[in-house]
Amino acid sequence: xxxxxxxxxxxxxxxxxxxxxxxxxxxxxxxxxxxxxxxxxxxxxxxxxxxxxxxxxxxxxxxxxxxxxxxxxxxxxxxxxxxxxxxxxxxxxxxxxxxxxxxxxxxxxxxxxxxxxxxxxxxxxxxxxxxxxxxxxxxxxxxxxxxxxxxxxxxxxxxxxxxxxxxxxxxxxxxxxxxxxxxxxxxxxxxxxxxxxxxxxxxxxxxxxxxxxxxxxxxxxxxxxxxxxxxxxxxxxxxxxxxxxxxxxxxxxxxxxxxxxxxxxxxxx
Amino acid sequence: xxxxxxxxxxxxxxxxxxxxxxxxxxxxxxxxxxxxxxxxxxxxxxxxxxxxxxxxxxxxxxxxxxxxxxxxxxxxxxxxxxxxxxxxxxxxxxxxxxxxxxxxxxxxxxxxxxxxxxxxxxxxxxxxxxxxxxxxxxxxxxxxxxxxxxxxxxxxxxxxxxxxxxxxxxxxxxxxxxxxxxxxxx
Numbered sequence: 463x464x465x466x467x468x469x470x471x472x473x474x475x476x477x478x479x480x481x482x483x484x485x486x487x488x489x490x491x492x493x494x495x496x497x498x499x500x501x502x503x504x505x506x507x508x509x510x511x512x513x514x515x516x517x518x519x520x521x522x523x524x525x526x527x528x529x530x531x532x533x534x535x536x537x538x539x540x541x542x543x544x545x546x547x548x549x550x551x552x553x554x555x556x557x558x559x560x561x562x563x564x565x566x567x568x569x570x571x572x573x574x575x576x577x578x579x580x581x582x583x584x585x586x587x588x589x590x591x592x593x594x595x596x597x598x599x600x601x602x603x604x605x606x607x608x609x610x611x612x613x614x615x616x617x618x619x620x621x622x623x624x625x626x627x628x629x630x631x632x633x634x635x636x637x638x639x640x641x642x643x644x645x646x647x648x649x650x651x652x653x654x655x656x657x658x659x660x661x662x663x664x665x666x667x668x669x670x671x672x673x674x675x676x677x678x679x680x681x682x683x684x685x686x687x688x689x690x691x692x693x694x695x696x697x698x699x700x701x702x703x704x705x706x707x708x709x710x711x712x713x714x715x716x717x718x719x720x721x722x723x724x725x726x727x728x729x730x731x
Numbered sequence: 732x733x734x735x736x737x738x739x740x741x742x743x744x745x746x747x748x749x750x751x752x753x754x755x756x757x758x759x760x761x762x763x764x765x766x767x768x769x770x771x772x773x774x775x776x777x778x779x780x781x782x783x784x785x786x787x788x789x790x791x792x793x794x795x796x797x798x799x800x801x802x803x804x805x806x807x808x809x810x811x812x813x814x815x816x817x818x819x820x821x822x823x824x825x826x827x828x829x830x831x832x833x834x835x836x837x838x839x840x841x842x843x844x845x846x847x848x849x850x851x852x853x854x855x856x857x858x859x860x861x862x863x864x865x866x867x868x869x870x871x872x873x874x875x876x877x878x879x880x881x882x883x884x885x886x887x888x889x890x891x892x893x894x895x896x897x898x899x900x901x902x903x904x905x906x907x908x909x910x911x912x913x914x915x916x917x
Protein backbone atom coordinates (compact mmCIF):
# COMPACT_ATOMS: atom_id res chain seq x y z
CA UNK A 463 0.00 0.00 0.00
CA UNK A 464 2.12 2.85 1.23
CA UNK A 465 5.22 1.57 -0.58
CA UNK A 466 3.48 1.28 -3.97
CA UNK A 467 3.68 4.22 -6.32
CA UNK A 468 0.32 5.21 -7.80
CA UNK A 469 -0.04 3.01 -10.87
CA UNK A 470 -1.30 5.67 -13.26
CA UNK A 471 -0.26 9.26 -13.82
CA UNK A 472 -3.88 10.45 -13.68
CA UNK A 473 -4.20 9.25 -10.06
CA UNK A 474 -2.42 12.44 -8.98
CA UNK A 475 -4.96 14.61 -10.82
CA UNK A 476 -7.90 12.54 -9.53
CA UNK A 477 -6.62 12.92 -5.97
CA UNK A 478 -6.16 16.67 -6.44
CA UNK A 479 -9.68 16.82 -7.85
CA UNK A 480 -10.97 15.11 -4.68
CA UNK A 481 -12.59 12.34 -6.72
CA UNK A 482 -10.97 9.35 -5.00
CA UNK A 483 -13.18 7.50 -2.54
CA UNK A 484 -12.05 7.06 1.08
CA UNK A 485 -9.99 3.85 0.77
CA UNK A 486 -8.20 4.98 -2.40
CA UNK A 487 -7.59 8.42 -0.94
CA UNK A 488 -6.10 7.06 2.30
CA UNK A 489 -3.78 4.66 0.43
CA UNK A 490 -2.67 7.50 -1.83
CA UNK A 491 -2.03 9.88 1.09
CA UNK A 492 -0.15 7.25 3.03
CA UNK A 493 2.22 6.72 0.09
CA UNK A 494 2.71 10.39 -0.82
CA UNK A 495 3.53 11.28 2.80
CA UNK A 496 6.71 9.22 2.54
CA UNK A 497 7.65 9.63 -1.14
CA UNK A 498 9.29 12.92 -2.15
CA UNK A 499 9.02 12.11 -5.86
CA UNK A 500 5.26 11.54 -5.67
CA UNK A 501 4.82 14.64 -3.45
CA UNK A 502 6.41 16.66 -6.25
CA UNK A 503 4.10 15.10 -8.84
CA UNK A 504 1.14 15.87 -6.59
CA UNK A 505 2.14 19.56 -6.34
CA UNK A 506 2.08 19.76 -10.16
CA UNK A 507 -1.26 17.92 -10.32
CA UNK A 508 -2.74 20.33 -7.74
CA UNK A 509 -1.68 23.19 -10.03
CA UNK A 510 -3.25 21.53 -13.08
CA UNK A 511 -6.54 21.00 -11.27
CA UNK A 512 -6.51 24.40 -9.50
CA UNK A 513 -6.77 26.29 -12.78
CA UNK A 514 -10.16 24.68 -13.52
CA UNK A 515 -11.36 27.52 -11.28
CA UNK A 516 -11.14 29.69 -14.37
CA UNK A 517 -14.22 27.93 -15.76
CA UNK A 518 -16.29 29.85 -13.17
CA UNK A 519 -18.14 32.96 -14.44
CA UNK A 520 -16.28 36.10 -13.33
CA UNK A 521 -17.66 37.68 -10.14
CA UNK A 522 -16.26 40.97 -8.87
CA UNK A 523 -16.24 41.12 -5.04
CA UNK A 524 -17.89 44.18 -3.51
CA UNK A 525 -15.44 46.99 -2.52
CA UNK A 526 -16.50 46.54 1.12
CA UNK A 527 -14.56 43.26 1.39
CA UNK A 528 -11.21 44.94 0.75
CA UNK A 529 -12.14 47.82 3.02
CA UNK A 530 -13.01 45.47 5.90
CA UNK A 531 -9.89 43.38 5.29
CA UNK A 532 -7.61 46.41 5.40
CA UNK A 533 -9.27 47.67 8.60
CA UNK A 534 -8.76 44.22 10.14
CA UNK A 535 -5.12 44.22 9.05
CA UNK A 536 -4.42 47.70 10.38
CA UNK A 537 -6.13 46.87 13.67
CA UNK A 538 -4.03 43.71 14.04
CA UNK A 539 -0.83 45.64 13.23
CA UNK A 540 -1.59 48.17 15.95
CA UNK A 541 -1.81 45.43 18.56
CA UNK A 542 -3.74 45.59 21.79
CA UNK A 543 -2.77 49.24 22.48
CA UNK A 544 -0.62 50.93 25.09
CA UNK A 545 -0.81 50.37 28.76
CA UNK A 546 -2.30 52.89 31.11
CA UNK A 547 -0.23 54.00 34.13
CA UNK A 548 -1.75 53.01 37.47
CA UNK A 549 -1.82 55.36 40.46
CA UNK A 550 -1.56 53.89 43.95
CA UNK A 551 -3.22 56.37 46.33
CA UNK A 552 -1.23 55.39 49.45
CA UNK A 553 -2.47 56.10 52.99
CA UNK A 554 -3.08 59.75 53.89
CA UNK A 555 -3.90 58.81 57.49
CA UNK A 556 -0.26 57.77 58.07
CA UNK A 557 0.40 61.44 58.86
CA UNK A 558 3.79 63.21 59.01
CA UNK A 559 6.09 64.09 56.08
CA UNK A 560 4.78 61.28 53.89
CA UNK A 561 1.20 62.44 54.36
CA UNK A 562 2.15 65.96 53.33
CA UNK A 563 4.06 64.65 50.31
CA UNK A 564 1.08 62.54 49.34
CA UNK A 565 -1.15 65.55 49.72
CA UNK A 566 0.94 67.30 47.08
CA UNK A 567 1.82 64.33 44.89
CA UNK A 568 -1.58 62.68 44.71
CA UNK A 569 -3.34 65.43 42.74
CA UNK A 570 -0.26 65.76 40.50
CA UNK A 571 -0.15 62.00 39.88
CA UNK A 572 -3.92 61.98 39.27
CA UNK A 573 -3.64 64.80 36.79
CA UNK A 574 -0.70 63.07 35.12
CA UNK A 575 -2.64 59.78 34.84
CA UNK A 576 -5.66 61.58 33.46
CA UNK A 577 -3.50 63.38 30.89
CA UNK A 578 -1.89 60.05 29.91
CA UNK A 579 -5.28 58.42 29.38
CA UNK A 580 -6.56 61.39 27.39
CA UNK A 581 -3.43 61.46 25.24
CA UNK A 582 -3.66 57.72 24.66
CA UNK A 583 -7.32 57.99 23.64
CA UNK A 584 -6.50 60.89 21.35
CA UNK A 585 -3.65 58.90 19.83
CA UNK A 586 -5.95 55.92 19.24
CA UNK A 587 -8.44 58.22 17.54
CA UNK A 588 -5.73 59.71 15.32
CA UNK A 589 -4.50 56.23 14.40
CA UNK A 590 -8.02 55.24 13.39
CA UNK A 591 -8.42 58.41 11.33
CA UNK A 592 -5.06 57.76 9.68
CA UNK A 593 -6.08 54.21 8.81
CA UNK A 594 -9.38 55.49 7.35
CA UNK A 595 -7.51 58.10 5.32
CA UNK A 596 -5.08 55.49 3.99
CA UNK A 597 -8.02 53.31 2.92
CA UNK A 598 -9.77 56.24 1.31
CA UNK A 599 -6.63 57.28 -0.58
CA UNK A 600 -6.06 53.73 -1.80
CA UNK A 601 -9.68 53.47 -2.92
CA UNK A 602 -9.54 56.87 -4.64
CA UNK A 603 -6.33 55.93 -6.43
CA UNK A 604 -8.04 52.87 -7.82
CA UNK A 605 -11.15 54.80 -8.78
CA UNK A 606 -9.00 57.42 -10.50
CA UNK A 607 -7.07 54.77 -12.44
CA UNK A 608 -10.36 53.16 -13.48
CA UNK A 609 -11.90 56.51 -14.46
CA UNK A 610 -8.87 57.42 -16.55
CA UNK A 611 -8.90 54.06 -18.22
CA UNK A 612 -12.61 54.46 -18.90
CA UNK A 613 -12.02 57.94 -20.36
CA UNK A 614 -9.39 56.49 -22.69
CA UNK A 615 -11.83 53.76 -23.62
CA UNK A 616 -14.62 56.25 -24.37
CA UNK A 617 -12.28 58.40 -26.45
CA UNK A 618 -11.17 55.48 -28.61
CA UNK A 619 -12.76 55.65 -32.07
CA UNK A 620 -13.64 51.97 -32.21
CA UNK A 621 -15.43 51.90 -28.81
CA UNK A 622 -19.12 51.05 -28.98
CA UNK A 623 -21.54 52.82 -26.62
CA UNK A 624 -24.57 50.58 -26.25
CA UNK A 625 -27.65 51.60 -24.19
CA UNK A 626 -29.46 48.68 -22.55
CA UNK A 627 -33.28 48.67 -22.55
CA UNK A 628 -35.62 47.23 -19.94
CA UNK A 629 -37.58 44.27 -21.21
CA UNK A 630 -41.35 44.14 -20.86
CA UNK A 631 -42.45 43.06 -17.38
CA UNK A 632 -38.88 43.25 -16.05
CA UNK A 633 -37.45 45.63 -13.41
CA UNK A 634 -36.96 49.14 -14.76
CA UNK A 635 -33.44 50.49 -15.31
CA UNK A 636 -34.71 54.00 -14.41
CA UNK A 637 -35.65 54.78 -17.97
CA UNK A 638 -33.92 54.77 -21.26
CA UNK A 639 -30.15 55.05 -21.32
CA UNK A 640 -29.70 54.53 -17.56
CA UNK A 641 -27.83 51.34 -18.21
CA UNK A 642 -25.12 51.25 -20.80
CA UNK A 643 -22.15 49.25 -21.94
CA UNK A 644 -18.92 50.57 -23.43
CA UNK A 645 -17.14 47.93 -25.44
CA UNK A 646 -13.81 48.03 -27.17
CA UNK A 647 -13.43 44.74 -29.05
CA UNK A 648 -9.84 45.45 -30.04
CA UNK A 649 -8.73 45.57 -26.40
CA UNK A 650 -11.48 43.28 -25.12
CA UNK A 651 -12.32 45.98 -22.54
CA UNK A 652 -15.89 46.44 -21.40
CA UNK A 653 -17.62 48.59 -18.80
CA UNK A 654 -21.17 48.45 -17.50
CA UNK A 655 -22.98 51.24 -15.64
CA UNK A 656 -26.61 51.02 -14.64
CA UNK A 657 -29.33 51.06 -12.02
CA UNK A 658 -31.39 48.02 -11.23
CA UNK A 659 -33.39 47.11 -8.11
CA UNK A 660 -31.84 44.50 -5.78
CA UNK A 661 -32.05 40.95 -7.11
CA UNK A 662 -34.16 38.48 -5.05
CA UNK A 663 -32.16 36.74 -2.27
CA UNK A 664 -31.36 33.59 -4.26
CA UNK A 665 -30.66 35.41 -7.54
CA UNK A 666 -27.95 37.52 -9.13
CA UNK A 667 -27.83 39.66 -12.25
CA UNK A 668 -25.43 38.44 -14.92
CA UNK A 669 -24.07 40.50 -17.81
CA UNK A 670 -23.56 38.83 -21.19
CA UNK A 671 -21.81 39.68 -24.42
CA UNK A 672 -23.72 38.07 -27.29
CA UNK A 673 -21.22 37.53 -30.12
CA UNK A 674 -22.07 37.54 -33.83
CA UNK A 675 -21.68 33.78 -33.74
CA UNK A 676 -21.41 31.29 -30.90
CA UNK A 677 -22.70 31.16 -27.36
CA UNK A 678 -23.06 34.23 -25.08
CA UNK A 679 -19.96 35.08 -23.04
CA UNK A 680 -20.41 35.86 -19.35
CA UNK A 681 -19.03 39.29 -18.51
CA UNK A 682 -19.69 39.24 -14.78
CA UNK A 683 -22.21 38.70 -12.00
CA UNK A 684 -23.43 41.54 -9.80
CA UNK A 685 -25.82 42.16 -6.93
CA UNK A 686 -26.77 45.85 -6.80
CA UNK A 687 -28.15 47.46 -3.66
CA UNK A 688 -31.43 49.29 -4.12
CA UNK A 689 -30.88 52.82 -5.36
CA UNK A 690 -27.16 52.37 -5.95
CA UNK A 691 -25.50 52.43 -9.31
CA UNK A 692 -23.58 49.35 -10.41
CA UNK A 693 -20.28 49.90 -12.12
CA UNK A 694 -18.14 47.12 -13.51
CA UNK A 695 -15.08 47.03 -15.70
CA UNK A 696 -13.92 43.74 -17.14
CA UNK A 697 -11.47 42.27 -19.61
CA UNK A 698 -12.87 39.83 -22.16
CA UNK A 699 -11.10 37.93 -24.94
CA UNK A 700 -9.98 40.52 -27.52
CA UNK A 701 -11.34 40.52 -31.07
CA UNK A 702 -14.90 39.30 -30.39
CA UNK A 703 -17.50 41.21 -32.44
CA UNK A 704 -20.61 41.84 -30.35
CA UNK A 705 -24.14 41.51 -31.70
CA UNK A 706 -25.75 42.61 -28.44
CA UNK A 707 -25.30 42.93 -24.69
CA UNK A 708 -27.79 41.69 -22.14
CA UNK A 709 -28.41 41.36 -18.41
CA UNK A 710 -30.29 38.29 -17.20
CA UNK A 711 -31.56 37.18 -13.78
CA UNK A 712 -29.78 33.95 -12.78
CA UNK A 713 -29.38 31.72 -9.70
CA UNK A 714 -27.06 33.43 -7.16
CA UNK A 715 -23.44 33.28 -8.30
CA UNK A 716 -24.30 33.11 -12.01
CA UNK A 717 -24.46 30.37 -14.63
CA UNK A 718 -22.12 29.29 -17.46
CA UNK A 719 -24.88 30.17 -19.98
CA UNK A 720 -28.05 32.29 -19.60
CA UNK A 721 -30.97 30.35 -18.12
CA UNK A 722 -33.15 33.09 -16.61
CA UNK A 723 -35.25 35.92 -18.00
CA UNK A 724 -33.55 38.81 -19.85
CA UNK A 725 -33.91 42.03 -17.84
CA UNK A 726 -31.98 44.42 -20.08
CA UNK A 727 -31.01 44.03 -23.71
CA UNK A 728 -29.01 46.32 -26.00
CA UNK A 729 -28.31 45.46 -29.64
CA UNK A 730 -25.15 47.00 -31.07
CA UNK A 731 -26.90 48.16 -34.25
CA UNK B 732 -3.59 56.47 -16.53
CA UNK B 733 -2.24 54.40 -13.66
CA UNK B 734 0.05 56.08 -11.11
CA UNK B 735 3.75 55.19 -10.96
CA UNK B 736 3.24 53.57 -7.56
CA UNK B 737 0.34 51.50 -8.84
CA UNK B 738 2.31 50.53 -11.94
CA UNK B 739 5.21 49.35 -9.76
CA UNK B 740 2.83 47.20 -7.72
CA UNK B 741 1.29 45.73 -10.84
CA UNK B 742 4.79 44.68 -11.94
CA UNK B 743 5.94 43.40 -8.52
CA UNK B 744 6.25 39.62 -8.30
CA UNK B 745 4.16 37.63 -5.83
CA UNK B 746 7.35 36.67 -4.00
CA UNK B 747 8.40 40.30 -3.51
CA UNK B 748 4.90 41.24 -2.30
CA UNK B 749 4.99 38.34 0.17
CA UNK B 750 8.37 39.61 1.44
CA UNK B 751 6.83 43.05 1.97
CA UNK B 752 3.86 41.53 3.82
CA UNK B 753 6.33 39.79 6.14
CA UNK B 754 7.71 43.31 6.82
CA UNK B 755 4.08 44.31 7.67
CA UNK B 756 3.56 46.43 4.54
CA UNK B 757 -0.23 46.73 4.18
CA UNK B 758 -0.01 48.08 0.63
CA UNK B 759 1.59 44.78 -0.49
CA UNK B 760 -1.43 42.86 0.81
CA UNK B 761 -3.73 45.34 -0.95
CA UNK B 762 -1.79 44.74 -4.19
CA UNK B 763 -2.11 40.95 -3.88
CA UNK B 764 -5.80 41.37 -3.10
CA UNK B 765 -6.27 43.46 -6.26
CA UNK B 766 -4.39 40.82 -8.23
CA UNK B 767 -6.25 37.72 -7.06
CA UNK B 768 -9.55 38.67 -5.36
CA UNK B 769 -11.54 38.54 -8.63
CA UNK B 770 -10.17 35.10 -9.50
CA UNK B 771 -11.01 33.74 -6.03
CA UNK B 772 -14.37 35.48 -5.82
CA UNK B 773 -15.45 33.82 -9.07
CA UNK B 774 -14.67 30.28 -7.91
CA UNK B 775 -16.09 30.88 -4.40
CA UNK B 776 -19.37 32.18 -5.83
CA UNK B 777 -19.57 29.34 -8.35
CA UNK B 778 -19.19 26.73 -5.59
CA UNK B 779 -21.27 28.38 -2.86
CA UNK B 780 -23.82 30.40 -4.88
CA UNK B 781 -23.95 32.66 -1.84
CA UNK B 782 -22.30 36.08 -2.20
CA UNK B 783 -22.06 36.76 1.54
CA UNK B 784 -20.45 33.40 2.37
CA UNK B 785 -18.07 33.79 -0.58
CA UNK B 786 -16.97 37.23 0.59
CA UNK B 787 -16.43 36.01 4.18
CA UNK B 788 -14.10 33.27 2.95
CA UNK B 789 -12.35 35.67 0.56
CA UNK B 790 -11.58 38.10 3.38
CA UNK B 791 -10.47 35.30 5.69
CA UNK B 792 -8.02 33.85 3.15
CA UNK B 793 -6.27 37.19 2.69
CA UNK B 794 -6.23 37.81 6.44
CA UNK B 795 -4.60 34.42 6.94
CA UNK B 796 -2.03 35.39 4.31
CA UNK B 797 -1.35 38.61 6.24
CA UNK B 798 -0.85 36.73 9.50
CA UNK B 799 1.19 33.81 8.21
CA UNK B 800 3.00 35.14 5.15
CA UNK B 801 6.40 34.32 6.69
CA UNK B 802 5.55 30.61 6.45
CA UNK B 803 4.86 30.79 2.73
CA UNK B 804 7.82 29.48 0.74
CA UNK B 805 7.61 30.86 -2.81
CA UNK B 806 10.33 28.48 -3.99
CA UNK B 807 8.15 25.45 -3.23
CA UNK B 808 5.02 26.52 -5.05
CA UNK B 809 3.02 29.37 -6.49
CA UNK B 810 0.88 31.73 -4.47
CA UNK B 811 -1.87 31.84 -7.10
CA UNK B 812 -2.15 28.03 -7.01
CA UNK B 813 -2.19 27.96 -3.22
CA UNK B 814 -4.91 30.61 -3.10
CA UNK B 815 -7.05 28.68 -5.58
CA UNK B 816 -6.65 25.39 -3.70
CA UNK B 817 -7.44 26.96 -0.33
CA UNK B 818 -10.45 28.85 -1.71
CA UNK B 819 -11.89 25.71 -3.26
CA UNK B 820 -11.21 23.56 -0.17
CA UNK B 821 -12.85 26.07 2.15
CA UNK B 822 -15.85 26.62 -0.08
CA UNK B 823 -16.45 22.88 -0.46
CA UNK B 824 -16.03 22.32 3.29
CA UNK B 825 -18.65 24.99 3.87
CA UNK B 826 -20.93 23.62 1.17
CA UNK B 827 -20.75 20.12 2.62
CA UNK B 828 -20.78 21.38 6.19
CA UNK B 829 -17.43 19.78 6.94
CA UNK B 830 -15.11 21.30 9.47
CA UNK B 831 -12.84 23.86 7.87
CA UNK B 832 -9.46 22.55 6.79
CA UNK B 833 -7.31 22.05 9.84
CA UNK B 834 -3.58 22.33 10.25
CA UNK B 835 -1.14 24.58 8.57
CA UNK B 836 -2.59 25.22 5.13
CA UNK B 837 0.39 27.32 4.08
CA UNK B 838 2.75 24.39 4.37
CA UNK B 839 0.43 21.52 3.55
CA UNK B 840 -0.71 22.56 0.14
CA UNK B 841 2.29 22.95 -2.09
CA UNK B 842 0.86 23.81 -5.48
CA UNK B 843 2.83 24.33 -8.66
CA UNK B 844 0.97 26.20 -11.40
CA UNK B 845 2.73 26.07 -14.76
CA UNK B 846 1.38 29.48 -15.86
CA UNK B 847 2.39 32.76 -14.26
CA UNK B 848 -0.90 34.37 -13.20
CA UNK B 849 0.53 37.61 -11.82
CA UNK B 850 -1.06 39.80 -14.51
CA UNK B 851 -4.75 40.19 -15.30
CA UNK B 852 -3.96 39.57 -18.98
CA UNK B 853 -2.39 36.18 -18.13
CA UNK B 854 -5.45 35.31 -16.02
CA UNK B 855 -7.74 36.31 -18.88
CA UNK B 856 -5.78 34.21 -21.36
CA UNK B 857 -5.87 31.20 -19.06
CA UNK B 858 -9.63 31.65 -18.59
CA UNK B 859 -10.12 31.48 -22.35
CA UNK B 860 -7.94 28.35 -22.61
CA UNK B 861 -9.65 26.57 -19.71
CA UNK B 862 -13.14 27.33 -21.04
CA UNK B 863 -12.16 26.16 -24.50
CA UNK B 864 -10.59 22.94 -23.12
CA UNK B 865 -13.75 22.17 -21.11
CA UNK B 866 -15.97 22.98 -24.11
CA UNK B 867 -14.04 20.39 -26.11
CA UNK B 868 -14.75 17.58 -23.61
CA UNK B 869 -17.66 15.20 -24.28
CA UNK B 870 -20.73 16.43 -22.38
CA UNK B 871 -20.72 13.61 -19.79
CA UNK B 872 -17.01 14.06 -19.04
CA UNK B 873 -17.44 17.80 -18.58
CA UNK B 874 -20.40 17.24 -16.25
CA UNK B 875 -18.39 14.74 -14.17
CA UNK B 876 -15.41 17.14 -13.90
CA UNK B 877 -17.71 19.99 -12.82
CA UNK B 878 -19.44 17.83 -10.19
CA UNK B 879 -16.06 16.86 -8.76
CA UNK B 880 -14.44 20.30 -8.94
CA UNK B 881 -17.30 22.64 -8.08
CA UNK B 882 -19.34 20.37 -5.80
CA UNK B 883 -16.53 18.30 -4.29
CA UNK B 884 -18.11 14.95 -5.16
CA UNK B 885 -16.11 11.70 -5.23
CA UNK B 886 -16.47 8.95 -7.86
CA UNK B 887 -19.13 7.14 -5.82
CA UNK B 888 -21.06 10.32 -5.05
CA UNK B 889 -21.11 11.29 -8.73
CA UNK B 890 -22.36 7.80 -9.65
CA UNK B 891 -25.08 8.13 -7.02
CA UNK B 892 -26.03 11.63 -8.22
CA UNK B 893 -26.15 10.80 -11.94
CA UNK B 894 -27.35 7.19 -11.68
CA UNK B 895 -24.43 6.03 -13.85
CA UNK B 896 -22.40 2.90 -12.96
CA UNK B 897 -19.33 3.61 -10.79
CA UNK B 898 -16.96 2.16 -13.41
CA UNK B 899 -18.38 4.48 -16.07
CA UNK B 900 -17.88 7.52 -13.83
CA UNK B 901 -14.28 6.50 -13.09
CA UNK B 902 -13.53 6.06 -16.80
CA UNK B 903 -15.11 9.43 -17.64
CA UNK B 904 -13.13 11.31 -15.03
CA UNK B 905 -9.88 9.54 -15.92
CA UNK B 906 -10.36 10.37 -19.62
CA UNK B 907 -11.33 13.95 -18.78
CA UNK B 908 -8.23 14.66 -16.66
CA UNK B 909 -6.01 13.03 -19.32
CA UNK B 910 -7.53 15.22 -22.06
CA UNK B 911 -7.33 18.39 -19.98
CA UNK B 912 -3.70 17.67 -19.09
CA UNK B 913 -2.90 17.26 -22.78
CA UNK B 914 -4.88 20.31 -23.95
CA UNK B 915 -3.86 22.71 -21.21
CA UNK B 916 -0.28 21.71 -20.51
CA UNK B 917 1.12 20.40 -23.77
